[in-house]
Amino acid sequence: MARMTMIEAIRSALDVSMGKNDDVVVYGEDVGFFGGVFRCTHGLQAKYGVSRCFDAPISELGIVGTAVGMAAYGLKPVVEIQFADYMYPAYDQIVSEAARLRYRSGGDFTCPLVIRMPTGGGIFGGQTHSQSPEALFTHVSGLKTVVPSNPYDAKGLLIAAIEDPDPVIFLEPKRLYNGPFDGHHDRPVTPWSKHALGEVPEDHYSVPLGKAAIRREGEALTIVTYGTMVHVAEAAVAETGIDAEIIDLRTLLPLDLDAITASVRKTGACMVLHEATLTSGFGAELAALVQEHCFYHLEAPVKRVAGWDTPYPHAQEWDYFPGPARVAGALRQIMESR
Amino acid sequence: MTDTPSLRFHVPEPASRPGGKPDFSNVVIPKAGSVRRPEVDAAPEEMRDLAYSIIRVLNRDGQAVGPWVPDLSPEDLLRGLRHMMTLRTFDARMQTAQRQGKTSFYMQHTGEEAVSCAFRIALGPDDMNFPTYRQAGLLIAHDYPLVDMMCQIYSNEKDPLRGRQLPVMYSSKANGFFSISGNLTTQYVQAVGWAMASAIRNDHRIAAAWVGDGSTAESDFHAALVFASTYRAPVVLNVVNNQWAISTFQGIARGGSGTFAARGLGFGIPALRVDGNDYLAVYAVARWAIERARRNLGPTLVEYVTYRAGAHSTSDDPSAYRPKSESADWPLGDPLLRLKHHLVTIGAWSEERHVQAEAEILDTVVAAQKQAETFGTLHSGSKPSARDMFEDVYAELPPHLRRQRQEVGV
Known part of the structure; x- marks a missing residue:
């Protein structure tokens, strides 16, 4: 190693x-x-x-x-x-x-x-x-x-x-x-x-495509995310103390739907989080799938947190980026709505 | 305000439109045999003139003349004639089949048969073409089964592509024929990549890229020339200038440059222009360019000057945009008749034998068509299953496609 x-x-x-x-x-x-x-x-x-x-x-x-x-x-x-x-x-x-x-x-x-x-x-x-x-x-x-x-x-x-x-x-x-x-x-x-x-490891190994990882186990709600936002989610969870389960998709397609549904059925709530723009983003697909497969387990609407639907700005980078404060706010909102 | 005149917008127009008199005075045609033949390893900058001329072998009297006369026996030429006749007969039958509703779409080669038929004979069996939709001669001249082509056109149960592709978008790796894309020119840069791979592997195989005059305007063409030039890829870059891109005359894509061949010069790529209706000239130039590629001398750009005598496709009517008689006035004639004339001139062929061959070829094509139709046509008989629709999207069916296939119930 x-x-x-x-x-x-x-x-x-x-x-x-x-x-x-x-x-x-x-x-x-x-x-x-x-x-x-x-x-x-x-x-x-x-x-x-x-x-x-x-x-x-x-x-x-x-x-x-x-x-x-x-x-x-x-x-x-x-x-x-x-x-x-x-x-x-x-x-x-x-x-x-x-x-x-x-x-x-x-x-x-x-x-x-x-x-x-x-x-x-x-x-x-x-x-x-x-x-x-x-x-x-x-x-x-x-x-x-x-x-x-x-x-x-x-x-x-x-x-x-x-x-x-x-x-x-x-x-x-x-x-x-x-x-x-x-x-x-x-x-x-x-x-x-x-x-x-x-x-x-310095040698050959592989992580299979299509298998998500659970970065943090939790009971309160499920955060489905990937890439940079995995770490943002971890920070927001630590700062709010909300016991969220964090799923790092790793592969968007093929998608590990089983990992998502198992978690949402357990927690009863879901946040979909990505940095890309909101409208028609991959989060829309995730939200739709969660609704289709976990509707009767959901105790709150699926919440999407994503980049705003603007071009990625320069000076306003941190207003655009869905950072820990926005994620924390959305986490509290989900918990309050239940 | 400035005292210069106001700017004027320029849109090129062809020499004549429907109702007008065909005018090919802008197509300067050198005498057969008059264009020099450089050594294959000559430097590109020593042959820039060839991008502006037209290499021709067959003269008006049906004789093969000049430095480009290829080493082809009368038997080879008779075989070539037979390939072109087969392609023309195949086209006629499939065009009619489309009109009869047996398929959705067809594209003929009329007037351009020499280009793909002669090129295929010049190429090695293991080389790879990246064709457009108007090079079926590459398959026919390689003895690919007519029945398989027709099954593809009919999208029937024996369609090698399982009903997924538009008619004529053939694919056959074993026959050196890359899968055709309906998105034009994408295959041009892929051919360069294939050739780069062959060189990386120290292989001996070369690639041939194909594009029409109109789609040289795509950026893929430019990218292909950059990569081919930079990595000296073993590829022949073919441009089939058939004068018309659907309704758009070649001047719209060519712009201010003299010829399409001349596009190669800025990249340091040797560029030849050849009479595309002259089977012997096409073969000779193809051999020259293929040898350059094979000997690590890099890419060659070849412009085939020809004429699309038929419609672009079964969805097109050329009388709406060009004079009806333009095809008959095309100064380079008909490739099939010119080769026939040559064979008659050298005593290897006769009118009687030609008529007999026409009948034999028609029989062969009709027999193939009957056989293909026993496997179904687009709207009747057997066809690929809905299950086939879900195969080959990936090597293995991923879970989301499995769920969708279950929804279809297949």
Whole structure:
């Protein structure tokens, strides 16, 4: 075991996968010699050579489009989109091509690729470096969408994604790269070295796609969340003293519905929490599922807490971000309404 | 206020519209045999002129002339003629089948048969095409079963794609034919990626990308050229310029550039323009470009100058946007008749044998059609099950799809 940041854990997953399987090829903007703007691919080109890890032109369409061709050939491309906000030029290649290749060819061609992208805000990145576009992927049949919340999961889930036979969107909450950010932006950052889930095996292991984790057991209500918001939820629960159960989805699709329903049936109330904008967000899907599957166990309406339906602002970052105060307020509201 | 004249907005127009006289005076056609043939390993900057000319082999007298005459025997050429005749007959039968309501949609190749039929013969058996919807010659010239193609068109119980794709969107890995997407040009950059993968693996296989004149305007085309140029990918980048993108003439996509081939020059990619209705010229240029790719010399852009003699699809009526007689006035003629003329000229073929071959091919295609129809057509007979709808979305059926399939009760 070693102490790793999320960046180191992701790098370790790539390293382990490249060492194990010659088909794994890593590329993207600034990914090769330099090792990525967030350093997730640092050292891989030196270790595995330029044909396994290389720089790409600034063309997200080209990066994903070539990766679809490589995957169809039989390689296992793991490409990086520098920020999820830059993904849109590649969206047609993701939605119309990668996601549908197996289906439309009757299984003749497949597209086992991984598209990594840093996501989410909290770094004063403004509207082009802060978005959380996960719902744009979960709405597409044929894709799997993963959002880790800590180094241990990041490595295990990325290895599972690389070994998966289908295209996987791997969203990395960039505010978590260096520590379990709980939304208290005015306090010093806790490093991953002080967190249990910063303890990461150096060798190969995987965390299965489609299995949620219960981060905190509780009886009062269920918080269904993922990514950065897992830590925000933990902070809000600690500060309010409300005995909430916190479910970290880890994979949005396939979704671990059983974990959600088991918890909500136990607690009788549910909050759905994400950083992405509210309307038509993944939380809407979660709320609908909870209503469909747990209606007779619910003692309060399902509450959604999410980013406001505005572009991600710059100066107003902390007014936008659903931090611990907003989450705590919503927790109290649920408890009062029962 | 400035004293310069006010700005004027420019929208290009084709030379003629319905009711007008067809005008191809802007298509400058060099004499057959007049365009030079550089060595395959010549530097791209030494052949920039080829992006503005048209390589031709067959002259008006039906003779093969000049430096691009390929090494094809009369038997090879007869086989090529047969492929093109089969494709044309196949088109006619499927067009009619669509009109009879046996399928929803069809797209013909009329006038463009030489491009895909000759290219397939030049390519190796293990290479991979990333085609558009108008390259069925790649399958026919590779002896892919006509019955399988028809079953796909009919979306019947033997449809290899299990009823999921629009007619003519074939897929056959074993025949080097990548799954067709209805979203144009997406496959162009994928072909480059496939070729990059082949090079990463130190393989020997190359890729061929296909696009029409109109969809070169997509950013995928630009991205494909950047990646192909940067990584010197073993790929042939084909542009089939058939003059019309549905109702939009090629000048709308081409803009101010002289030719589509010239798009390659800014990327340092050698670019050739070839008479797309000349089977021998298409084959010769394809061989040249394929050899470049195979020898690690990188990508080549090839523009096939041809003409879409038929409608874009069964949903289109070209008389609404171009003169009715334009097709007959196309100066590069008909690819099938030109190859036939050549074979007659060299004494390898005759009018009688041609008529006989037409009858034989019709019999073959009709027999295939009858067989395909025993497996059903779109609206009658057997078809893929609703259960098939849920398969292959993922390698394994995830829980949410399992629940939805249960809801359908299949």
